[in-house]
Amino acid sequence: MMDAGRHPNIELMTYTEIENITGYVGNFHVTVRRKARFVDESECTACGDCVPVCPVIRPNEFEMGLSTRRAIYIPFPQAVPAAYLINIDECLGDVPIACGKCLEACDKKCIDFDMKDRIERFEVGAIIVATGLDVFDPTGLDEYGYTRYPNVITSLEFERLISAGGPTEGHFIRPSDRKQPKRIGFIQCVGSRTEISPDGPNPDGSRGHPYCSNICCMNTVKDSLLLKDHYPDTEITVFYMDIRAFGKGFEDLYRSSKEKGVRYVRGLPGKIREDPTTHNLLVTVENTTAGRLETHELDMVVLSVGFVPPEDGHIKKLLTLSNTSDGFLLEAHPKLRPVDAPAKGVFFAGCVESPKDIKDSVTQASAAAARAQRLLNKDRVSVEAITAWVDHDLCTACGICVKVCPYGAITADPKQKIKAVVTEASCAGCGACAAECPQDAIVMRNFTDLQIMAQVEAALAENPEEKTLVFACNWCSYAGADLAGVSRLQYPANTRVVRTMCSGRVDEDFVWRAFELGAAMVLVSGCHFGDCHYMTANHHTQKRVDKMWDRMERWGIRPERLQLEWISAAEGQKFARVMREIEEMRRQVTREEIEETKAIIAKRWRKRRK
Amino acid sequence: MPDEELRIGVFVCECGRNIAGTVDVETVRRYAESLPGVVTSQVNRYTCSDPGQAQIRKAIAEHKLNRVVIAACSPSLHQPTFRACLRQAGLNQYLLEMANIREQVAWVHMREPDAATYKAQETVKMAVARARYLRPEQEMEVPVTKAALVIGGGIAGIQAALDLADAGHKVYLVEKEPSIGGKMAMLDKTFPTMDCSI
Numbered sequence: 001m002m003d004a005g006r007h008p009n010i011e012l013m014t015y016t017e018i019e020n021i022t023g024y025v026g027n028f029h030v031t032v033r034r035k036a037r038f039v040d041e042s043e044c045t046a047c048g049d050c051v052p053v054c055p056v057i058r059p060n061e062f063e064m065g066l067s068t069r070r071a072i073y074i075p076f077p078q079a080v081p082a083a084y085l086i087n088i089d090e091c092l093g094d095v096p097i098a099c100g101k102c103l104e105a106c107d108k109k110c111i112d113f114d115m116k117d118r119i120e121r122f123e124v125g126a127i128i129v130a131t132g133l134d135v136f137d138p139t140g141l142d143e144y145g146y147t148r149y150p151n152v153i154t155s156l157e158f159e160r161l162i163s164a165g166g167p168t169e170g171h172f173i174r175p176s177d178r179k180q181p182k183r184i185g186f187i188q189c190v191g192s193r194t195e196i197s198p199d200g201p202n203p204d205g206s207r208g209h210p211y212c213s214n215i216c217c218m219n220t221v222k223d224s225l226l227l228k229d230h231y232p233d234t235e236i237t238v239f240y241m242d243i244r245a246f247g248k249g250f251e252d253l254y255r256s257s258k259e260k261g262v263r264y265v266r267g268l269p270g271k272i273r274e275d276p277t278t279h280n281l282l283v284t285v286e287n288t289t290a291g292r293l294e295t296h297e298l299d300m301v302v303l304s305v306g307f308v309p310p311e312d313g314h315i316k317k318l319l320t321l322s323n324t325s326d327g328f329l330l331e332a333h334p335k336l337r338p339v340d341a342p343a344k345g346v347f348f349a350g351c352v353e354s355p356k357d358i359k360d361s362v363t364q365a366s367a368a369a370a371r372a373q374r375l376l377n378k379d380r381v382s383v384e385a386i387t388a389w390v391d392h393d394l395c396t397a398c399g400i401c402v403k404v405c406p407y408g409a410i411t412a413d414p415k416q417k418i419k420a421v422v423t424e425a426s427c428a429g430c431g432a433c434a435a436e437c438p439q440d441a442i443v444m445r446n447f448t449d450l451q452i453m454a455q456v457e458a459a460l461a462e463n464p465e466e467k468t469l470v471f472a473c474n475w476c477s478y479a480g481a482d483l484a485g486v487s488r489l490q491y492p493a494n495t496r497v498v499r500t501m502c503s504g505r506v507d508e509d510f511v512w513r514a515f516e517l518g519a520a521m522v523l524v525s526g527c528h529f530g531d532c533h534y535m536t537a538n539h540h541t542q543k544r545v546d547k548m549w550d551r552m553e554r555w556g557i558r559p560e561r562l563q564l565e566w567i568s569a570a571e572g573q574k575f576a577r578v579m580r581e582i583e584e585m586r587r588q589v590t591r592e593e594i595e596e597t598k599a600i601i602a603k604r605w606r607k608r609r610k
Numbered sequence: 611m612p613d614e615e616l617r618i619g620v621f622v623c624e625c626g627r628n629i630a631g632t633v634d635v636e637t638v639r640r641y642a643e644s645l646p647g648v649v650t651s652q653v654n655r656y657t658c659s660d661p662g663q664a665q666i667r668k669a670i671a672e673h674k675l676n677r678v679v680i681a682a683c684s685p686s687l688h689q690p691t692f693r694a695c696l697r698q699a700g701l702n703q704y705l706l707e708m709a710n711i712r713e714q715v716a717w718v719h720m721r722e723p724d725a726a727t728y729k730a731q732e733t734v735k736m737a738v739a740r741a742r743y744l745r746p747e748q749e750m751e752v753p754v755t756k757a758a759l760v761i762g763g764g765i766a767g768i769q770a771a772l773d774l775a776d777a778g779h780k781v782y783l784v785e786k787e788p789s790i791g792g793k794m795a796m797l798d799k800t801f802p803t804m805d806c807s808i
Contacts, residue, residue: 362769
């Protein structure tokens with residue numbers, strides 16, 4: 001921590017939020033908001049003279065609310081930077097009649113109530129996302145009584161209670177009577193390895209998540225050893241379903257815990273009751289090794305809480321990152337590119353990608369740094385030649401492309417009749433402009449109308465009435481289809497897939513041509529809203545498909561024959577299911593209906609084209 | 611239609627038994643040979659292997675290929691591999707098209723070998739149709755700003771920032787809380803070494 005604070009090459013920006021990130025690999029423009037601390041960070045010596053005079057007392061977040069802090073505070077003694085700050089929402093203010101006492105107490109005069117948030121901008125070539133984790137809140141598991149029984153605590157509260165730097169200076173006491181507990185139980189997998197189903201008792205995940213949080217077993221083993229170290233006569237019972245001690249040195253630690261007398265009971269308690277007079281806890285558990293129901297009277301219970309992914313939708317959206325189904329970030333490839341984001345120039349480190357311990361976080365961080373250096377050590381980097389250009393012989397300067405471009409990469413002026421121009425460096429290659437251009441004046445390199453139309457025609461040259469034509473976006477739906485394959489999920493073999501970079505590239509013409517050729521069903525599939533690799537390009541997909549459904553209704557074609565689905569890269573199951581569902585629909589489409597559609601399209605669409 | 615004469619080479623990968631276990635690759639190869647513009651159609655055991663790639667480079671030279679269609683796995687897996695192979699053979703890498711007959715054919719229709727073989731043929735047909743219109747493309751080169759942004763000042767962010775900074779790069783380490791340290795700073799001791807977290 002200290003090293004990072006004083007490294008000459010590191011500009012440390014704490015109490016700072018990312019406002020905006022634009023640009024692309026090698027050339028990101030970052031805007032940050034440096035929130036006002038109201039204490040000059042460079043002048044403050046962390047002497048602490050301001051603290052005793054502050055009359056506002058609040059729970060100390062770092063100590064999990066187990067002690068208090070003032071409105072002017074330092075998060076913890078070893079904080080970097082070692083500087084105080086004022087929580088201005090709690091502070092009474094600097095008007096002398098209200099308070100302003102800290103101003104008088106500060107000899108260095110580094111408190112400044114006029115300080116404002118500062119917006120700063122800078123350029124970077126690579127970005128490492130290390131936004132970490134949140135800890136599972138066990139409130140939803142009512143049977144453990146976390147909010148009702150004072151002596152039921154979480155493993156993070158345990159850390160603060162046993163820490164020499166914590167609120168009790170390392171004297172391990174229980175909250176109800178501040179006495180040292182003799183019988184302590186640990187309950188494992190709290191919030192981890194839990195079923196979630198939309199109709200079950202845990203639809204929103206408030207009772208936990210399906211994945212293993214990776215660290216809780218070893219954390220409890222470590223906690224048991226700390227207790228045995230400090231208080232050898234403590235009776236410790238660990239309730240578990242499996243102990244996962246898979247890392248280097250872990251098994252030794254687990255063995256040593258058992259050798260020191262820690263009892264491991266296989267079985268997760270169904271309920272905790274409290275004796276209202278002693279505040280002792282009665283834990284009922286099915287000991288599955290012994291095959292009997294047991295009740296343990298304990299002085300204190302520690303809930304070994306798991307990880308949940310951080311709530312950071314803003315950064316995800318700015319960098320067009322996606323989640324796997326567990327809520328952690330989706331990597332470019334789970335084995336071959338585990339620290340790369342699908343977006344070029346962006347890398348992951350730590351728990352934001354999956355729950356992991358300190359060693360793995362450090363390892364992944366070094367890997368991410370190495371991957372970033374691989375980019376930063378180059379003077380120039382090439383970007384894929386999937387960009388748009390405008391044929392000025394066809395362009396009428398209508399300006400529609402300017403409106404649909406999520407990157408503001410196109411300029412045109414309908415009033416002055418200035419034709420559209422694409423700034424290649426800003427174009428990310430979604431193709432929404434090419435799909436929307438009424439003149440077909442925009443050419444998407446490597447995904448041209450001609451190339452895609454050729455695929456559509458080849459796919460439907462034989463037995464089109466037996467087929468479903470699928471347009472799948474490269475980043476989500478096509479990857480979802482790949483995952484269905486990797487998972488060996490079987491679905492009907494009459495699907496033909498056309499890959500585009502984004503579902504926003506799917507031109508109306510492609511769909512009408514497919515129906516004109518006799519396709520029974522057409523599916524357009526892309527990323528979920530908010531997950532689109534091209535920010536909002538899939539909103540244009542939705543609008544376009546809505547428009548096509550209206551037209552189909554008017555023209556007398558059943559709109560059901562055009563389907564729209566959002567399928568993420570992690571949703572192989574969904575891709576296979578959608579294919580099976582569409583096959584059911586396809587069976588309802590008769591040859592007569594197809595012939596009728598062909599005639600309608602020939603009349604309506606061909607007329608419009610002219 | 612492109613100006614030059616089309617000379618398309620099709621390479622059908624067995625991927626061991628991964629593809630060949632379900633899809634009749636010889637049928638696909640023969641079918642590909644019949645498609646307009648295709649001058650050679652060959653089967654590889656593992657197209658991505660060195661011998662597989664050597665076979666492609668040899669065919670490019672021998673048959674003067676100006677388009678390459680590889681029927682194998684997903685482009686997300688080996689498109690970079692085969693693009694490099696084309697570059698080595700002196701062909702623009704955008705003249706490559708992949709037909710995904712593994713993830714989206716062989717592995718998802720394992721119980722219907724005939725239907726899978728038919729779909730593989732058509733997938734190759736679609737790829738060849740598209741390949742006819744592929745054009746050599748030039749990639750744009752952009753300069754790289756020699757600085758990095760690290761979002762989050764927990765243990766992972768700190769380590770990444772230090773590694774980059776030690777390597778001589780400017781790093782902006784952005785943390786939303788008033789101090790770096792993250793969740794790790796709250797821990798007393800850490801496993802497996804039982805040492806202090808800060």
